[in-house]
Amino acid sequence: MKYPKAVVFDLDYTLWPCWCDVHIELPIKNHRPDEIVDSYGYKLKLYKDVPGIIKELKDNGVTIISASRTPTVHIAKELISHIKIDNIPMKDYFHSSQWGTGSKTRHIKNAAKELGLEKELANGEFILYDDEYRNKDVNSIGCKFVYLRDTDYGLTRELFEKGLKEYN
């Protein structure tokens, strides 16, 4: 099975089980390398299948992009700096991180431009995994959309592979 050129991930309820504008109070610190604790003692780590999926994409040379509409960008940035995958901060796995409220068509177009992948985007070589159906509008710019529907575990291996199958 072939990997796409780029995989785009939403953050809240796709990679981790929280809304960072609602659940997290700064400052945060590491409880363990892969788990943070916030100032109220709330602990957070990635959904169970996520670290393996991100490592697999990295190992296969796939471009990894984050795209978040969170209003609290500074908190999300703290999370991706602190949460580690194999002792590497997850932010270092992302070739581009895109932020801001509004349509993710803008996030993804910006990332493609930044990374010189505009042709690949137009050719349908991007996939977005996201738990919010409204973000399906990225189809209009050539990005495939995988809706993480009715999942208690965010991005699962099953949904990840479903996206790859649709791409192939």
Ligand SMILES: [Mg+2]
């Ligand atoms: Mg989300």
